[in-house]
Amino acid sequence: MMFVYKLTLRQLSGRWRLLITLLLSALPVTMGVIWRLIEGDARPDHEFEDFALNGMLAASIIPLVSLAIASAAFSNEIEDRTLANLTLSPIPRWKIVVPKLLGALTVGGFFMVISAFVTSYIAYSGDMTTSLAVAAGAAVEVALYSSVFVLVGLMTNKAIGFGLLYVFLWEGLLAGFVSGVRFLSIRHYSVTIVNGLDDRVFTEGEHLSFAVALVASAAVFVIFLALSIQRLRRMDVP
């Protein structure tokens, strides 16, 4: 599995991909710095939480970065036809899918978790509990989106298009306005987990409990991982 993992890291670490990810991950950090410069030692209010953490990081940057990286884990190999190098090997399919997903998680998660941690560390005046809670929420969100987008990358060569529709229509629009959709929203699982990990600063969500968010997150991750393995078993590899 280590060969596939290392190969995936190398494939997903293209200069432009890393540069764009770095720039995107710097945006919330910049917001944290601006907040600190303007407000001095004042603790951030809900406006900062809604705009920088929920709106910018959780609703836009993490899903977009996860989409760009995780969907490419397989779709690039399908496009340049190198996937057959792996599938024509005497290794079970899960040993291809798991390191691919882990590779995507490593590349995307690295930037997103650091961005989340640094942003909240700056904004919340070095509050370690809050910073770790936000970082953990970011890690969960990257993991869930990655497991979804790895499957999308296996299913279609228009993964970015489908991913964008999903992120902005389902996660952004519908989950924002239709309360029932939040039970099936990765962003809301992540926000609920952050709220649950640090209820001193963040208020627990109205629709989901911490426990439900944890269980649902685990279920989404496992289900989409299993679907990806199944897809790789059944698909015609170019």
Add this chain to the structure above:
Amino acid sequence: MSSSNSRAARSNGNVAPVIQVERVSRWFGNVVSVSDVSFEIRPGITGLLGPNGAGKTTLLRMITGLAEVSVGSISVFDQQVRNNPDIYSRIGVMSEHETVYQFMKGRDFVKMMGQLRGVSNIDAAADKAINLVDLAEASLRSMGTYSRGMRQRMRLAATIVHEPDILILDEPLNGADPRQRVQFQKLLLQLADEGKTIVLSSHILEEVEQLADTVLLIVNGKLAASGDFHAIRAALDERPYHVRVLCDSPRDLASALVKLESVDAVYVDPDGAIVVLSRNVRDLQIELPRLAQATSARVWRVEPLDDSLESVFGYLVER
């Protein structure tokens, strides 16, 4: 041992088939790519011959388990291939596409492919495979700097690094220069002599003729002919050829040509060229200069009208 002798030595119909394809079809929507194809492949070199778009690659992809069959069954070593990863420790596949990682050094690529296939002494195995394709000097360069022929050879090294019993090679000589072709052919003959089963696809008749013990001729997704290469060649030789002759007195020469036993029909086309239909082109080649001299015709040009591979395949399918 000459190639024909070694070919004869390898040909052994009593040996159990290694690959069995039974009534296999594959369609994509309404398009039938492979239609009701059955054959068996034994150790030695089998050539899969057919024009571009005939269904060779689809067939090979089904044999290797990369693609699902719509109908029928395929077994390799009496096992199904699809969803049976363990079998790939005995199969080496080289697709027609350049499936290399441009950023990777040639040696690292071969090593990675060997490790994926469970080779234990990977350094020695990689060195052996790279030496076989004569690319040791370039092996520490990234493959993005290779020529197409070099990439093909390094891919072959990666295909044989785990010493598979079966080699499946889809258009392996594409992009190779003449010297590389000869080297490639020698290597394949050597591997076949070691008892390996090699399936080689090509759309070039001569390429297959030089290597294959057995030929499977695929046209329009169907198995048009199969068997010993000489039988296929004989079938090809039986077909009538159209030959166009340009000369200064076509009617006189045409009258003389039509009397030849080797000529089935002769006509003069509107441009004044003679078109000869013959089943014995060799005889025509000998007789034509003699008749031209006898009729005092000055011949400017003699050209085959239907010597493309497609027309050869077309003839075999229509028989």
